[in-house]
Amino acid sequence: MKIQFYKYQGTGNDFVMIDNRQKILFKKDTKLIKRLCDRKFGIGADGLILLENPDVKGDDFKMVYFNSDGNESSMCGNGGRCLVAFARFLGVIENEAVFTAIDGPHKATVKDGEVSLQMQNVNEIRKFGNVSFLDTGSPHHIVFTKNVKDLKVKEEGAAIRYSDVYVTNGGTNVNFVEAQEKDTFLVRTYERGVEDETLSCGTGVTAVAIAANATGRTTGSTVKLIVSGGELSVSFEKGGDDNYENIWLTGPAEQVFKGQIEC
Numbered sequence: 001m002k003i004q005f006y007k008y009q010g011t012g013n014d015f016v017m018i019d020n021r022q023k024i025l026f027k028k029d030t031k032l033i034k035r036l037c038d039r040k041f042g043i044g045a046d047g048l049i050l051l052e053n054p055d056v057k058g059d060d061f062k063m064v065y066f067n068s069d070g071n072e073s074s075m076c077g078n079g080g081r082c083l084v085a086f087a088r089f090l091g092v093i094e095n096e097a098v099f100t101a102i103d104g105p106h107k108a109t110v111k112d113g114e115v116s117l118q119m120q121n122v123n124e125i126r127k128f129g130n131v132s133f134l135d136t137g138s139p140h141h142i143v144f145t146k147n148v149k150d151l152k153v154k155e156e157g158a159a160i161r162y163s164d165v166y167v168t169n170g171g172t173n174v175n176f177v178e179a180q181e182k183d184t185f186l187v188r189t190y191e192r193g194v195e196d197e198t199l200s201c202g203t204g205v206t207a208v209a210i211a212a213n214a215t216g217r218t219t220g221s222t223v224k225l226i227v228s229g230g231e232l233s234v235s236f237e238k239g240g241d242d243n244y245e246n247i248w249l250t251g252p253a254e255q256v257f258k259g260q261i262e263c
């Protein structure tokens with residue numbers, strides 16, 4: 001059987017997209033999804049996303065996300081932004097979307113090639129000196145440090161992700177962060193489920209922006225994040241202590257190619 005696929009990228013975080021409204025792909029086929037994401041034996045991507053018919057009345061579509069290891073995982077911010085661009089390409093939406101992902105409902109808007117995605121509210125941030133931990137739809141361990149450009153992110157990220165604190169708790173993504181000019185941070189991320197550094201992570205930079213604000217490293221409510229694959233911005237409203245709402249992740253999302261693959 002041949003499957004029609006589309007390849008998208010958002011600041012270098014890349015995804016295979018499949019229009020699964022006709023249920024052409026069986027969700028639990030971990031081996032197949034892993035092969036489709038393989039950069040040598042398949043299409044190559046950090047993850048695979050299915051656009052499905054909505055379960056929720058009023059939604060435009062449903063998002064189902066898998067990491068490149070073939071397993072369904074928690075929310076993917078860049079993937080969500082790319083899926084909105086894909087939904088627009090398919091004619092499912094125009095410039096606004098409402099959809100549900102594993103972490104709940106999301107709104108999104110498209111303007112001038114940029115997709116803005118509303119993320120879930122954050123109500124808890126754990127802070128320990130230069131380290132923070134929070135969940136923005138996916139779990140993120142954040143280390144504020146220096147010389148981020150020279151770090152061995154794969155090795156250092158894996159050491160934290162597989163440490164006793166996380167290994168029995170489902171793991172975590174790990175972000176290494178360095179303050180730049182005002183309200184701007186350089187971020188490199190090790191992603192769980194890819195088990196490597198990716199060029200960008202949307203839930204990761206969202207977590208970084210909020211942690212930077214919550215720990216007094218920025219006072220801005222719009223934060224610029226420089227990642228290896230480009231730039232993203234995160235805006236939010238601060239409620240009470242460690243409560244952040246109306247969180248929006250914004251950046252580019254584009255289709256890079258399409259094709260058919262034998263499955």
Ligand SMILES: N[C@@H](CCC[C@H](N)C(=O)O)C(=O)O
Pocket residue numbers: 013067073074075076077078079138139172173191192193194198200201202203204
């Ligand atoms: N690249 C993503 C994060 C995807 C999920 C992550 N790998 C996990 O399993 O927690 C993003 O843009 O948010």
